[in-house]
Amino acid sequence: MLNPEELVDAYGSPLYVYDLDRLRAARRDLRDALPDGFTTYYSLKANPHPLIGATLRAEGCRAEVCSTGELLSALEAGFPAGEILYGGPGKTTAEIDLAIGRGVRTFSAESPADLTRVGDSARRHGVTADCLLRINGSAPAATTSIRMTGTPSQFGIDEETLPQVMDGLLDTPGTRVVGLHFYPLSNARDEDSLIAEATQSIAVAAAIRDTHRVPIEVLDIGGGFAAPYSVPGRRPYYRKLRGELERALDLHFPAWRTGHPRLAVETGRYLTGDCGELLTTITTVKHSRGRRFAVLDAGINTLGGMAGLGRLLPLAVRVDGVPDGTATLTGPLCTPGDLLGREVEVPALAEGTILRIPNVGGYGLTASLIGFLGRPNPAEVFLTGGRVTAATRLELTRVPLTPPPAP
Template sequence: MSLPKMLAQRHGSPLYVYDLDRVLAARRDLSDALPPGCDVYYALKANPHPDLARELRLGGCKAEISSLGELASALTAGFDAGDVLYTGPGKTPSELDSAFALGVRRFSAESPTDLQHIGAAALRCGTVASCLLRINSETSAANTGIRMTGRPSQFGIDSETIAGLAAELRAVPGTTIEGLHLFSQSNAESEDALIGELSHAVELAAHLEKELDVTLGLLDIGGGFAAPYGRHGSRCLYPRLRPALESVLDEWFPRWCEGTPRLAVEAGRYLVGDSGTLVTTVSNMKTSRGKTFVVLDAGINTFGGMSGLGRTLPVSVEIDGDGPRKAFLAGPLCTPGDILGREVPIPDLRPGDLVEIPNAGAYGVTASPLMFLGRPAPTEVVVRGGEVVSVSRIEHVRRCAG
């Protein structure tokens, strides 16, 4: 019996098991694929579990967050607030004040008004914010993965408007333009697509540096590093990415090796996706008009899909022990939308059996409608070398607001 199933027998299901050895392996693989000196920001939206975040901090990562909740997780994991990158298009005055009070000084500005709001909060705190201007590129090098640019968007300043806004952006009180933030896609479908998009970001940044009339200190070219989600498979490896990026950096930023600018990327699912296994129990099985339904104790409230996909449900999960039969994998919720997979190959199953969903370390618990119908959150177990590091579960508590 696998370790995740053994842990489920001890702690019950649904149960997430995260393996820190896999987190460390992913961090090493990504480091090997990047130019020397490149900063890696861990996007806590993928999985804010403090033990996973702490492992990545110890592995040299910095933290990218977009809420005070994620900031709290990052600080719990030991990240230095001064190295955190605070992103997102809807930063409110109160959360900016709180972030500054906690020591955050680096922000991604999504628009001229967002930059003004950051500056006003910095002045209230008696400091200056180091800002990356997030850019919504007018063009792209690829049309794969989840697109974040090249269309009207709440994310980023339209690249074609930078020249006309340069003086205004440089003059915002309480801010200094430290660099640029170009995040164009997620989960690139191939290494060629990833190289094309990141190379395009470097070239665009060189042109924008001239239009802004600033010297870039930090260039965040985003991510797109791919990993399977709830299905069998392995993380992508990128043997050609490092030399390709070094070549394009040599062309457009000949002093990059000296740290002008310092290069950064962001990664979430790539770093934690294959560390996680979701164990769920078969509650019931039935046949309806010729179709087999396997009802599990984990549904969309437990593994609800990535918000970045623009839909609630994963495309389709897979389970261990594929067999000749096919079935719909349904969750326990009282809604017909609680389907984790359609016509998924299954082994011989019966109520009470444990099954595993692989590659579930990213966009799991906290990317799900966890409170829908009031079912308890799944237990989360962290292991290293086959030994349990921690056991925890998210609890929801209603408190009076008066």
């Protein structure tokens, strides 16, 4: 990476720096870890910047979105609308109408009501929507990681309710059920947990196919691929995953090698996590009742980490550099909740020192409280081959609306 001081001099502090070469490397590693023929959906919730999306599109990824904003970012990044997967448990009529109007034709349905809403919109547009039924499995296979199945949830159709609802799902006007969607865990703690959930999803999908005669043209087994967040560390490389998935698919879907069904995974953090770091400058070093504080120009408005971590505040960041003691890292906001880490090992501290928070390419800026207290957002700088190739800044603006007519 270029010298942090030079980048901060040019673009200000705090500053997000994304290395697109590392983004491409993550895509290659994931491709190598999966059996041939898998489609990878990039989950824009991790980082919706169009340059991130465009880079992954060029590497063969498709887009998975859960909001109108993410859809517009995906389209700006060049993802073909007809290949976008639109998910999420709270899709409104207005956003479904917009998505179909923009050319989206594939949706993940989280409930019978969600499927009906998609179908109603599709009929208004004179089209049929291809839909995956997202399944909330009855029991988890892994005991660690962030659980997203096997519990009461807003996500997915409870597996045990399928006998009562399946006929209605398959006959929902305006829709064509083309397969199943699973997302049992997030940020798997280890490869064995990831494999256990993925192979169980494959087995459950086969059982649903056989019991309920569900056509499975597409099987999305979700994600769970891990990456360190806001601390030093390396993204894992999955050495056993390919073989274990191949064995499970050979058992339950023996025609998979000829494309029946089409197979997919989705991930955000694994692809983006280690491509980004946050540069932040110490504005004040102070001591208070036996503790040392470093007040930074980046706080929870810049690195909130509110999405996908299974917990809220405080964060527990660690910084790169040779340790020279500890300090509590706080941001500049006027709230005691603006805390990035307690008693963090830090290099020598002084006003003006730039700290580097690694592994925040995913769930960084747009997962933060960017509107809180009205501080300017950091710039985002993109590197390729060690050179700056683009720089942008996300701005929040209010748009005037026309008031309703007087009665």
